Amino acid sequence: MQPEEELKQIAKEVSVCTRCALHHSRKLAVPGEGPVNAQVMFIGEGPGFHENEQGRPFVGAAGKFLDELLASVNMKRSDVFIGNVVKCRPPGNRDPLPEELEACREYLERQIQAINPKVIVTLGRYSMAHFLPNAKISSVHGQAFKVRGRLVVAMYHPAAALHQQSLRSTVEQDFARLPELIQQASQAMQLEEEKPAEPRKEPKQLSLF
Numbered sequence: 001m002q003p004e005e006e007l008k009q010i011a012k013e014v015s016v017c018t019r020c021a022l023h024h025s026r027k028l029a030v031p032g033e034g035p036v037n038a039q040v041m042f043i044g045e046g047p048g049f050h051e052n053e054q055g056r057p058f059v060g061a062a063g064k065f066l067d068e069l070l071a072s073v074n075m076k077r078s079d080v081f082i083g084n085v086v087k088c089r090p091p092g093n094r095d096p097l098p099e100e101l102e103a104c105r106e107y108l109e110r111q112i113q114a115i116n117p118k119v120i121v122t123l124g125r126y127s128m129a130h131f132l133p134n135a136k137i138s139s140v141h142g143q144a145f146k147v148r149g150r151l152v153v154a155m156y157h158p159a160a161a162l163h164q165q166s167l168r169s170t171v172e173q174d175f176a177r178l179p180e181l182i183q184q185a186s187q188a189m190q191l192e193e194e195k196p197a198e199p200r201k202e203p204k205q206l207s208l209f
C-alpha cells in the first residue's frame with residue numbers, strides 16, 4: 001500500500017476502533033494530520049475536549065502554543081505531521097492507561113512507517129516512553145536520541161508549559177534547538193545512504209547523539 005493510502009486506512013480504522021475502553025468516550029477519533037512526506041513528526045499524548053469535538057490534533061490552547069513554537073523556528077503546522085499516542089480522548093483528560101497505550105501502539109507504529117520522518121519529537125511523558133521507556137523527561141528534554149534508526153527528541157508537552165509557567169522558557173529553548181537537530185539528522189541519513197551496505201546488526205536500544 002502507498003504511504004498516503006496507508007495513512008487514510010489508519011484514519012478509517014481508528015474512527016471505528018474498539019480495541020480499548022477509550023472508544024466509549026470518543027466523539028471523534030483523532031488519527032493525526034500532516035503531509036505524508038513530513039520530515040518531522042510530533043507525537044503528543046491524547047486528544048482533549050476540543051480535539052475530540054473536531055477530530056483534529058492540538059486545536060485547543062496547547063495547539064495554539066504549539067503553532068507559536070513552530071513559528072519560532074520558521075516551521076508551519078502544514079510542514080509537519082502531528083499525532084498522539086492514543087487516538088481517542090481519555091475521559092476527563094486523565095492519563096492514558098498502560099493497556100490503552102498498548103492497544104493503540106500499532107496505529108502509531110504504522111503511521112511512523114508510512115511517514116518515515118527524519119525526526120520524531122515526543123511531547124510529554126507518555127509519548128517519550130513509547131521510544132525511551134526508562135527515561136525521565138526532566139533529565140532528557142531537549143536532547144536527541146537515536147532509537148531504532150531514527151532521531152527522537154524528547155520535549156515537555158506544550159500543555160505542561162501552559163499550566164506551569166516556569167516550564168515555558170524550557171520548552172521554548174528546547175524548540176530553538178530543533179532546526180540544528182533536523183540538520184544533523186539529515187546529514188547522518190545522507191552518510192548512511194552513501195555507506196556501502198553492511199551485514200544487518202541488532203539496533204542499539206538507545207544512544208545519545
Ligand code: SF4
Nearest residue numbers: 017019020088103104
Ligand atoms: S485509543 Fe486507540 S486503541 Fe483505543 S479505541 Fe481509540 S483508536 Fe482504538
